[in-house]
Every structure is written in C-alpha cells, then in structure tokens.
Amino acid sequence: KPLVFSGVQPTGNLHLGNYLGAIRKFVALQANNDCIYCVVDMHALTAQLVHEDMPGQIRSITAAFLAAGIDPEKHIVFNQSAVPQHAELAWIFNCVARIGWMNRMTQFKDKAGKDREQASLGLYAYPSLMAADILVYRATHVPVGDDQKQHLELTRDIAMKFNLDYMEHIRRSGYGIDITVGDEPVHAYFPMVEPLIDGPAPRVMSLRDGTKKMSKSDASDLSRINLLDDEENISKKIRKAKTDPDGLPSEIAGLAGRPEADNLVGIYAALADKSKADVLAAFGGQQFSVFKPALVDLAVHVLSPITGEMRRLMADPGHIDNVLRDGSARARARAEVTMKQVRDIIGFIY
Ligand code: ATP
Ligand code: MG
DSSP states (O other): OOOOEEEOOOHHHHHHIIIIIIIIIHHHHHSEEEEEEEEEEHHHHOOOOOOOEEEHHHHHHHHHHHTTTTOTTTTTEEEGOOOHHHHHHHHHHHHHHHHHHHTTOOHHHHHOOGGGGGGGGGHHHHHHHHHHHHTTTTOOOOOOOOGHHHHHHHHHHHHHHHHHTHHHHHHHOOOOOOEHHHHEEEEESSSEEEEEEEESSOOOOOOOTTTTTTOOOOOOGGOOBBBTTOHHHHHHHHHHHHOOOOOOSSSGGGTOOOOHHHHHHHHHHHHTTOOOOHHHHTTOOOOOOHHHHHHHHHHHHHHHHHHHHHHHHHHHHHHHHHHHHHHHHHHHHHHHHHHHHHHHHHTOOO
16 A cells, blocks of 8 residues: 655644645545655744744644545554654764755745745755655655656655665665666665645645745735635735736637636636646636636635634544554554664664
C-alpha cells in the first residue's frame, strides 16, 4: 500500500487554498492508502518565534482535518513536535543537503524578504525538516499545493544523496529497498517521493492580486477565504475580489494574461469537481456580476458544513488533544523504526 504523508503549519487561519490544494486531497487519498497527516508546529516557528496561542492554533488545524473528513483511527493525525525523530532526521539531512541547493529555494527568498541576513536559520533549513517529516516514515506520496513542488524536488535530492553516500552501509545493513530511478534499478534506503499536485486549482491565488498565492500569512484578510468565514464574509470577499472589466471567455485560451479571472474559474471548477473547460462552457460570455454570485453560492455550499463541524470540534479541546496524543504515539513508534535503522546505517551507537 502506498504511504501518504503531508503537513499543514499552525500559522493562522486556514483558507480555501489550503483546502483545495491540500486538505481535500488528504481526505480523498484515505480510501486506498495508508495516510499520515501532521500539524507541523515546529515549522511554524520559522514564520514567527513567539505565537500568542500555539495550542489553539494546533487544535484548529487538527479540527479542520477532522471536520473535512480525515479518520484519525484508520489513519494517523498528530503534531510534529510530539515526535522528536523528525528533528533528529532533519539534523542528518542538514548535513546531507548542500548550501547551494538551499540557496535556490524560492519560498525562502519570498519569506525572508529584503533583509535576508536577519532571517532565521530555521527558515533557511525549512525544506530539510520537511524532507525529514516525509522520509522519517519512508512515505512515497505527498499531496501538496503547487507552491511546495520545489521542496519536494529537494526532498528527492536529499534522499538520493543519502542513498548514494551510504550505499555500502545500506547494503550491509539489510534495510535497503529496491527502487527505480528513471529506468535504473537502485538499492536504496529512502524512496523517491511522488508529489501529488493536480486538479484545476493547484495554486489558489490571492483574491486581491492574481499573481500572488493565497496565504495564511498575507496581511490582508480580503485576500483569502478562510475556512472559518461565514456566508456574509465569503460573499463580501468574492464580490470585492479583483477582476478585469471583461466578461468570461468561452475557452481556456481566453484566460491567458488574465490571472484574476483564471483564478476564480479555477476555484469554481475545483469546488464543483469540474474542469475549467466545463465551467467556461457554462459561464462563457457572462459578466462577473453573474459569475461571482454563483461562486459565492457554491463556496458556501461546500465550505459551510466543514466550518460548522470545525466550530463544534473546537468547543471540545480535550477530544482534540486525545486524538493528537493517540496519533503521536503511533507516529513515534513508526518513526523510531526508521531512526534505529538510520543510526545503524550511519554507525551511531545507541
Ligand atoms: P504560510 O503563509 O504560513 O506558509 P500557507 O497558506 O502557505 O501558510 P502552509 O501550512 O504553508 O499554508 O501549507 C499547507 C498546505 O497548503 C501545503 O500543501 C501547501 O502547498 C498548500 N497551500 C498553501 N497555499 C496554497 C494555495 N494558495 N493554493 C494551493 N495550495 C496551497
Ligand atoms: Mg506555506
């Protein structure tokens, strides 16, 4: 059975991009896979060291997972800091990864801003911890939004370099697996992860600027639809969403050079489980004054049951903490199997 891993940071209000790019896929993948879903609280320190309500943030992401339909009994839901093996493997990966690789990461450049010298070392090493999150379970498939594609390529580079550098030790350890890289058979320890990035809205853009991705950390609340927004808020934000003066085209090609229109059509398609072509077949030639209210109705229809369930779950923090405690214990047991083998491969005495 393929092993799926993914994570979400407790850095603020979850939004439609997190739902369409990540959480909705987490739910769908449960049917045919073994899944591990993580609230990556240690990653959240890279955004901001001191959080006013860290426990509340962790519980709110957990509640969103459960409200969206993730089953914490059949699969694993936990928070990263409760499984110290992530940090342990991340250190080893810090020694595997090259500074030249890290320097190419666009998320670091975006988040560090102009004064890069003042960014934390943690923000710089973020992708190494992310590789450890995935590979400490030797996971094979990672559902994420398009913005994380580069980090998953780096995860493959780290796995590949570890596999090559320790090739002889891996062979002697007996812990190796046979994988194919390109068409080449390779005896390896870590698998090559496959990113799962697809659908009509792999990167949901800001409602205020069609060239920037929708983000939890965007200062403008009008830029995103939060999973906890009520109908009135959703309606206001979509009505105010930036668009150009033209109506909707009848074909995909007509969306070229119109990032805001493209974004809204992609959101509609993803929420309706249709393709963008289907949406344009229905709305081509119409004005945004017709399309936007239809999008509001659809968004409210899809999101309001999740919002309601999230609120209900958040009223019982004890239950959420129990889910995390149980998930962490199961995750720790699995991560420790990998770490024992990694320590053996490297030659650490433990
Ligand atoms: P932050 O601004 O703090 O980085 P974020 O909104 O990017 O927050 P993350 O916790 O970093 O959220 O990412 C969680 C998941 O959501 C990842 O799989 C990421 O690829 C996905 N995701 C984030 N933003 C979008 C977006 N705009 N469109 C599609 N997927 C997204
Ligand atoms: Mg992010």
